[in-house]
Amino acid sequence: MRAFPRALFGRRARRRWIHLILGGALAMPYVFVGQLVVGPAVDARYVFQDLFLQLASFAVGLPLAAVTALFPLTRPLESGAVRWLCGVAPDLLAYGPARSRAAKGRTAAWFTLHLGLGGIISGMSLALPPFAVFLILLPALARFHADAVDLPASLDHTWVYALAPAVGVASLLALAACAAGCGALLARWAPALLGPAPEDRLAAAERRAADLAxxxxxxxxxxxxxxxxxxxxxxxxxxxxxxxxxxxxxxxxxxxxxxxxxxxxxxxxxxxxxxxxxxxxxxxxxxxxxxxxxxxxxxxxxxxxxxxxxxxxxxxxxxxxxxxxxxxxxxxxxxxxxxxxxxxxxxxxxxxxxxxxxxxxxxxxxxxxxxxxxxxxxxxxxxxxxxxxxxxxxxxxxxxxxxxxxxxxxxxxxxxxxxx
CATH class of the missing domain: 3.30.565.10 (Histidine kinase-like ATPase, C-terminal domain)
Known part of the structure; x- marks a missing residue:
């Protein structure tokens, strides 16, 4: 019984959630650049007023993130963040710049994945909690302010007020589950995408042998x-x-x-x-x-x-x-x-x-x-x-x-x- 709450709200889950939110924050500049592309393309002045255009801007910005991941400091910074926030063993990660083409490709794939999942979880973390709190408090608001809540006639029933708190709690649990799942996914893929390549392992072994000598x-x-x-x-x-x-x-x-x-x-x-x-x-x-x-x-x-x-x-x-x-x-x-x-x-x-x-x-x-x-x-x-x-x-x-x-x-x- 304790394993499920720990998996959703434990220390490791919270730190991985923070790692995803940092990915969403890093994704914002690329989304803004995508907005500059999508807005003129569809002749829309306010892209963020339309959910579809927001997602389109997000999709346009991710390839730009993959290109910038080729900078040498990307892999060291990402490996350090994964080590401390995702709980990945230090020896499974590479902390030097990516040198080979394959290593650069894996780093770009990781950076894109981090920003993509981080952007989604960050958006959910901004939107779902206020909505869930509103649903949880809806029966109390309806009781003391009957005129304050203007529901459509088809929804103006007592069972709606009774069901709203459960939906709100379920929304928060779903958010926590999505964050925990995405965090676990990143932690599982980090060694494959940010781990040392065979040439990195060989160079490290040579350094250790030289130090030992x-x-x-x-x-x-x-x-x-x-x-x-x-x-x-x-x-x-x-x-x-x-x-x-x-x-x-x-x-x-x-x-x-x-x-x-x-x-x-x-x-x-x-x-x-x-x-x-x-x-x-x-x-x-x-x-x-x-x-x-x-x-x-x-x-x-x-x-x-x-x-x-x-x-x-x-x-x-x-x-x-x-x-x-x-x-x-x-x-x-x-x-x-x-x-x-x-x-x-x-x-x-x-x-x-x-x-x-x-x-x-x-x-x-x-x-x-x-x-x-x-x-x-x-x-x-x-x-x-x-x-x-x-x-x-x-x-x-x-x-x-x-x-x-x-x-x-x-x-x-x-x-x-x-x-x-």
Whole structure:
């Protein structure tokens, strides 16, 4: 029982009614233009005194509305109105200008339909309520003012006064039903006429993929630079604290390494955040390379008490820039894992072996550290191995990590040439 009144007078029905009335208001200028055409054509001075001429003017104005619907702002404005007033899901509508011929045709069809149904419902909304109120009040008016109502002789009967209120209420219900029906019809057709075309969906998917790629790249850069810096600084400070009284020279080296690490990390962080601020492509953010900073990376890692043996079988300066940059991040994350899971004590006893060499047409990076280390220095670990795998995959390479002979081994193979 409640569904019927809600369908006619509920919040959604009222908002759709407003949407139709807005369509009728938009139709009025076109009706006036149609009046200028119809009036001289039939030699009528006052077109709005004749219902037939009004409808003719309305019919002449609708094609003009279809033409003006080709303006770029029509679809965004109509989609916004449909979203808020008709209750259509946002992802079913397109909010950009119509580009293709088919999209423009659908937009023109929608605009014409909106103005056509809106003009009809607006006219009914102006005419029916006063007439219905008059019919509802007719018995009372006839009772107290018998001379005020001049009915034709054929209608001057008591049953007319009894039936008039029912007809008035029925007129209002019919108006509400027509408005609800037209509003539901527009809401049903809106996705087909205002929805995104296949090319719009493809463009949106490409934008989402590009945004996701940027976010993933930034996440990897932040994890590798900031995560490594925090791990290194934590262990450097821990090592310095343990030998504060016995080895002042080591403490000075550790503090210098902490200063250098934090300074470099702040610079890298500012560069990565600049991508977010300026909207640059991911590759434009400057990053260290093997050629520029491998020695500094090893020095800062060793300052935390971790003994690192490095074997270089390739000239870092001969590597392509992109490969050198990604290889640096992979080495950085491999050493960071050794810092977190090995710790300075194990590193001093067993050492960490780093090997960067050429294997055929590929660059091979191997990092080995003992499995007998202490617990990670930060609970829960991180996403370093996943980030390494992502970097290798994007370059067309492979990565593998796991225990091997009492050691934890990370091995990454990357093509020696930049991907096209």
């Amino acid at each position: 940027v976010r993933n790249r930034l996440a990897r850069e932040l994890h590798d630079s900031v995560g490594h810096a925090l791990s290194a600084v934590t262990l450097q400070a821990s090592a310095a604290r343990r030998v504060l009284d016995s080895d002042p020279e080591f403490v000075r080296e550790a503090l210098a390494a902490i200063e250098d690490t934090t300074r470099r990390t702040v610079g890298e962080l500012d560069a990565v955040l600049g991508v977010l601020r300026d909207g640059d492509t991911p590759g434009t953010a400057p990053a260290p390379t093997l050629d520029a900073d491998l020695g500094g990376l090893l020095r800062r890692t060793r300052a935390g008490g971790l003994r690192v043996r490095c074997e270089l079988g390739v000239d870092p300066a001969a590597l392509p820039p992109l490969l050198s940059r990604e290889a640096y991040r992979i080495v950085q994350e491999g050493l960071s894992n050794a810092l977190r899971h090995g710790g300075p004590g194990d590193g001093a006893d067993h050492g960490v072996a780093l090997r960067v060499a050429r294997a055929g047409d590929r660059l091979e990076i191997t990092v080995e550290n003992p499995l007998t280390g202490s617990a990670p220095c930060r609970p829960g670990g991180g996403h370093g191995l996943r980030g390494i795998a992502d970097r290798a995959r994007l370059l067309g390479g492979t990565s593998e990590a796991g225990p091997a002979g009492g050691m934890w081994r990370l091995r990454v193979r990357l093509p020696m040439k930049d991907p096209a």
